[in-house]
Amino acid sequence: MRIDVLTLFPKMFEDPLGESIIGRAREKDILDINIINIRDFSNDKHKKVDDYPYGGGAGMVMQAQPIFSALEAINARDCKVIYMSPKGKTFNQHIAKELAKENKLIFICGHYEGIDQRVIDYWVTDEISIGDYVLTGGELPAMVVIDAVARLIPGVLGQEESYIDESFYSGLLEYPQYTRPSEFRNLKVPDILLSGNHKKIDEWRKLQALNITKKNRPDMFKKYINRKDLSNEEKRLIKLLIEE
Ligand SMILES: C[S@@+](CC[C@H](N)C(=O)[O-])C[C@H]1O[C@@H](n2cnc3c(N)ncnc32)[C@H](O)[C@@H]1O
Missing domain, CATH: 1.10.1270.20 (tRNA(m1g37)methyltransferase, domain 2)
Structure with a gap:
C-alpha cells in the first residue's frame, strides 16, 4: 500500500513510523509511506501557509493553495483523500478494515484552527476523527489511523490470524x-x-x-x-x- 501524508511537521513522523512492525513493513516494501511537507508547496515568498479566518475569530487557518498544489503534485485523484478532523466520523476497526483494502491513501493533517473548507469540498473523500476531543494537529491522529490500517494488510503482522x-x-x-x-x-x-x-x-x-x-x-x-x-x-x- 502507498500512503502519502501531507503535514506541516514532517519530523513528527520519522521515528513513530520507522520502528517495530510498521518499520519492518516499510523495509519489506509492503508499505510505502511518503511524508510531504505542505510548506514546500507554498507560492508565498516567505513560504507562509496560514492566514486569519474570514469573518474573524481566534487562531489561524491553513490556506488552500499549498494543500491544493501538494495534492496536484501527487496526483490525488482516484484514491481516498482523508482529512483528520475532530468533525469527522469516529474511527473504528470497521473503518480500518475498509481502508486496508485500498492500494493508496492520502492523509491531510490540519493544524491551528484547521484547513480552508475549499480543500475539503474539492479533494477530501473521508473526514476521520480519532475521538471526541481536540488535539493540536492531525499528525498523531494520522499515525493512529495508519498504524491500525497497516497491521491489517497481509504480510505486515507475522501471523495473519493474530488479529x-x-x-x-x-x-x-x-x-x-x-x-x-x-x-x-x-x-x-x-x-x-x-x-x-x-x-x-x-x-x-x-x-x-x-x-x-x-x-x-x-x-x-x-x-x-x-x-x-x-x-x-x-x-x-x-x-x-x-x-x-
Ligand atoms: C486544533 S485542531 C482544529 C479544531 C477545529 N477548530 C474544530 O473545532 O473542529 C487542529 C487540527 O488537529 C487535528 N485534530 C484535532 N483533533 C482531532 C481529532 N480528534 N481527530 C482527528 N484530527 C484531529 C485536525 O487535523 C485539525 O485540523
Missing part, C-alpha cells in the same frame, strides 16, 4: 493474556491456561471476552448478544453471564 481474536475484530473485546512465568510475586496464571485442554481454554477465553465486553462496553455487548449467528455454546455462556 482475529483481538478486540473489536469479532465484535467483542479480547480475553486477558498471560505469559511466563506461571507465578509472579504470588500472582498466578489461571489454571485452565496451563491445562493443555484447548476446548476448555477456548471456552474460558470466550467467557472472559464476553465478560469484559459486558463490563466495559455494554453497547458492544448488547449488539453481540443480539447476533443471529451465535452458536449454542455462546448462547449458553451469555445466559450464564446475564443471570450472574
